Amino acid sequence: MHDFKILALTKATGGIALYNRLLLSELDKMGVVSHTLCLSEEAESYAQNLTELGLGAEAMPMARYSIDPLGDARVLMRTLRLVRDLDVDVVICHGSKAGFIGRAVGLITGRPIIYRQASLPFLKRVQGRKASLYWALDFAAKWFGGHVVTLTDYARRQTLAHKLVRPDRISVIRTGVDIDRFRPAEDRAARIRALGLDPDRPVVGWIGRIEAQKAPLDYVDTLRRVAGRHPEAQFVLAGEGRLRGEVEAALAAAGLSDRVAMLGWQSAPEQVLQALDVYVLTSHWEGLPLTLLEAMACGCCCLSTDVDGCAEAIEDGVSGRLVAAGATEDLASALDDVLRDPGLRRRYAGAARQRTVALFDKTEMVAKWIELLSNVTAGKSRARGTPRPIIPARSPSEGR
Known part of the structure; x- marks a missing residue:
């Protein structure tokens, strides 16, 4: 059993959401407590899905493909409050925008942050003219600290070549699948x-x-x-x-x-x-x-x-x-x-x-995550009180 408390920031659709669900579901079996801030479209249904699995979750609006100063500031403030109220040990951020916000939270709070890349948006062939903006965001976030997880050796090489992280702050953890669920059919x-x-x-x-x-x-x-x-x-x-x-x-x-x-x-x-x-x-x-x-x-x-x-x-x-x-x-x-x-x-x-x-067995993926979580939280022990109750996020229609 592992006594980690995780806050996850993730978009609520596609492979990013599936990865977060798989990882947290497996960690839950090991006693790891988690709460996911579900961002962008389909956030409500994704949060409900995680809740039905017994995982903590809530929905939060976020513009997925553009910078939204007010909306992004709300996500930042909500994340800061959750870090405090849940007394989390580590924040895991999936995807570039969540990674920037999460690493800013790490700079402010001093909590360990892990940014898991989903792709390489700083490459022009991936995001075209927006690639330079993604590079600038990742380069700025480099100075916030945190640890980067890539999915492949290729992604690690590209991230280092573009000077987006220090070599001692990046790890490769390949995506894993449930090889018992995904197997050739008997019939x-x-x-x-x-x-x-x-x-x-x-x-x-x-x-x-x-x-x-x-x-x-x-x-x-x-x-x-x-x-x-x-x-x-x-x-x-x-x-x-x-x-x-x-x-x-x-x-x-x-x-x-x-x-x-x-x-x-x-x-x-x-x-x-x-x-x-x-x-x-x-x-x-x-x-x-x-x-x-x-x-x-x-x-x-x-x-x-x-x-x-x-x-x-x-x-x-x-x-x-x-x-x-x-x-x-x-x-x-x-x-x-x-x-x-x-x-x-x-x-x-x-x-x-x-x-x-x-x-690509999920067992190996989870083992490497446990090792990384242990490493980034080592020496970070602090006085812990009773976590504050979670204060529900307000919708934009409720005003500020």
């Missing part, structure tokens, strides 16, 4: 039939947020190049997002509306992944994508762009295939290869499962 045919598909025909799938970062239109273009050569193949696309209408229009224009099943958002993604022969990831940038690791753990043959952590997840030509982002012709060629050769699909799938068990 895969039943999983396929549950999707309304034919177990005797190969299934190709894409799962994610239907947003520009994930490049779902590249998946459509890939299928446009391949589907005609493989009438036996079945295709699915699972998820929701702002580009759904564009994706449906592109499928219609390519004559694929009847070939691609749109499955919507999945609360139990393993049930879809366990039905797939081939999983396709088309992202233009990532941190270390959770869904890719889950697909590998489920024994899918995985084809992915080579961006960021994807290139550390898959060994090209051994546990899957990697292509350049946006290179839909190359991705189509890789998909054509594995659809033509079931033996190749099975070899990639088996190697992917083995690699996930060896490198």
Whole structure:
């Protein structure tokens, strides 16, 4: 058992939110107490989800993609109050903006702060013209102190090369998945039939947020190049997002509306992944994508762009295939290869499962977090009183 009290700051959607939920749920089993300040869109539902799991949580509005001086100041003040009222040992911040606010809190309060990178927004290929602003924010926050956690060795190298942290204040903790939950299905045919598909025909799938970062239109273009050569193949696309209408229009224009099943958002993604022969990831940038690791753990043959952590997840030509982002012709060629050769699909799938068990088991991830939490809180013991009751955050409509 571990006597840590954690305050987490995180956006309430996507892989960031899933990572925070997984980490805190696992730490909770070890006696770690946590409270999450859920930020940005979907904050209320995410806070409710954490609360149902027995974790402390509350929602707080925050502009996700822009600087909002008044709104960001409210998040800062709420965080300061929670640090005091909950008498927390450490603050864990997920994502760039939460990381800046959290490290400012650390400077003010003297509490240990851990900033977990979700991606590398200071790179121009990730955030375009906004990259310099993200770099400036991270560079300024460097002087606030705190410890940085990256998801990959590549991210560590980039962060150091851009002079955003001291070498003794950065660690690599790879994302972990539940390899018992995400595993090959005992009755895969039943999983396929549950999707309304034919177990005797190969299934190709894409799962994610239907947003520009994930490049779902590249998946459509890939299928446009391949589907005609493989009438036996079945295709699915699972998820929701702002580009759904564009994706449906592109499928219609390519004559694929009847070939691609749109499955919507999945609360139990393993049930879809366990039905797939081939999983396709088309992202233009990532941190270390959770869904890719889950697909590998489920024994899918995985084809992915080579961006960021994807290139550390898959060994090209051994546990899957990697292509350049946006290179839909190359991705189509890789998909054509594995659809033509079931033996190749099975070899990639088996190697992917083995690699996930060896490198991306959540047990290893949690152990490294426990070690880091112990290190950053060592020597920080202080007189502790009874934590004050949490004072609910006021909504903007309640005034100041």
